[in-house]
Amino acid sequence: MSRVCTYSAFARACRSRPEPRDPHPRPDDLRGPARTIPAVAGHRLSTWLDERGFARVLDARGWLPTAPDWAGGIRARWTPGEAAARARLDELEDVLEGYGESRDRSDGASTSLLSPRLRFGELSPHEVWHRSVRIGRAGRSVAAAGVFNDELLWREFAWHRRAVLTHLATENIRSESDDFEWDDDPDALRAWQQGRTGVPLVDAGMRELWETGFMHNRVRMVTASFLVKNLLQHWTRGEQWFWDTLVDADEASNPFNWQWVAGSGDDAAPYFRIFNPYRQAERFDPDNAYVNTWVPPEDRDAEPIVDVAQTRREALAEYRRVKS
Ligand SMILES: Cc1cc2nc3c(=O)[nH]c(=O)nc-3n(C[C@H](O)[C@H](O)[C@H](O)COP(=O)(O)OP(=O)(O)OC[C@H]3O[C@@H](n4cnc5c(N)ncnc54)[C@H](O)[C@@H]3O)c2cc1C
Known part of the structure; x- marks a missing residue:
């Protein structure tokens, strides 16, 4: 039996309650444990x-x-620790200025990059929420602050679902998806993991992920859709790879979003929504700046490992069969 929940109901319920509490003040003294590991x-x-x-x-x-x-690119991109997290939070006002229009573009630092900070507890969601609300209430980037807080609410929704669905990373939320006939093709999976599919936006995303531990949300959706709906590989394989490679990998947002892309989850993308990676590149990387950063010239004209239009038709047929 399906146990599907909708984001809009969750968001309505949250908004009918008092605002999230203020962040706790910094403690005057923080003592380590009496016993320490060797x-x-x-x-x-x-x-x-x-x-x-x-x-x-x-x-x-x-x-x-x-x-x-293998961690050189990760060290170059990220400075772990609370001080660096706070420095990034202090830039939120600037980020929100362009967030409304440019947050979907894959070729710039148009989003907050706070997900690993939240993942490791360097910042609490309360603190990030209140900072954004303050920016909005001060009359700056009001609409963008609202959109940003909706994203934080998606994160809460994922965690809310994870609290009930202990097998979120391994079991379809919609049980009808259990009948889907996936392909089992280790070569295709490896090509996807290594950014060697011959589809430029997918390869750029997967190479960025390997190098830096991060990928923009839009590119995550495109690469995930490609694995599931063009290569017809089970979403859990992609979830596991992201789990191993993302610096923000968490046990709620990761499987929740994979299920969303695969159409097996809450409020999931409709089954016929199959991202066309070429059209997505035209819209969100119009100057090829992102692809050119991550895919070296000699690999940019590689032959795609699948016919995107043909595999799209096959996926649609399989989704329709399962649905009926
Ligand atoms: C297949 C797939 C897997 C993903 N795996 C993860 C994961 O393991 N960990 C993770 O934190 N996010 C995951 N996401 C969600 C999203 O891609 C990242 O949270 C976002 O890219 C982080 O960048 P940012 O902090 O600059 O986001 P911003 O746009 O600045 O958003 C602010 C915050 O809102 C939250 N948020 C934004 N979008 C989402 C979303 N779709 N779902 C849940 N929370 C969101 C994040 O905490 C983020 O830091 C995944 C998305 C997809 C499509």
Whole structure:
């Protein structure tokens, strides 16, 4: 039996209640645990939490990647820790100025990039919510602040569903999707993971993900749709790859969004919504700036591994069969 919930009902219920509480004030004193794990011995908790302390602990345990060092791009893009998270939060006002019009463009830093900060608790959703509300109430970027807070509410919705659906990462929310006949093609899956499908926007997204641990929301939707609806691979395979590679991978938003794309989830994308990666590139990367950043010239004219129009028709036929 399906256990589907709608975002609009959830959002209505949230909005009928008082606003989220204010963030707690910074504690005057934060003591570490009395007993520390051996590798952390000698470090105060505050040292453990700061970036260099954290890197030292990983180093001491032999957990920093070396051969190969696959984390170089991640280190170059992200500075972990609360100080860097707060510095980014302080830029929210500037981000919101262009957020309404440009947040869907894949070729610029048009969104907050706060998801890993929320994922690791460097910032609380309360704090981000209130900061955005304050910016809106001050009369700056009012509409954008509303759109931004709706995104935060989607995150809450995903967590709300995860609290009830303990198997969100492995089981379809809509049980009728269980009848879908997926392909099992390890070569296609590997091509997708490595950004070698021959479809430029998909390959750019997957290469950015591998290099930096991040991908813009629009590109996540396009790459996920391509895996599920053109390569006909089960959504759990994509979910697992994102889980292994995203710096913001979390156990609610990741499977929730994969199910949304696959059409097996809450308020899911309708089954006939199959992103055309070429049209998406025209709309959201009109100057090819994004693709040119991530796909080297020698790979830009590679032959696509599938015919996008043909596989779209096949996926639609299979979705219709399951639906009926
Ligand atoms: C297939 C797929 C997998 C995803 N996996 C994850 C994941 O593991 N972790 C994750 O945090 N987000 C995930 N998302 C949602 C979204 O892509 C990211 O939250 C967003 O790209 C983060 O960038 P940002 O912080 O700049 O977003 P902004 O546009 O600045 O949005 C502000 C905040 O709202 C929340 N948010 C925005 N969009 C969504 C959404 N669709 N669902 C839930 N929360 C959202 C995030 O916390 C984000 O930081 C996924 C989306 C797709 C399509």
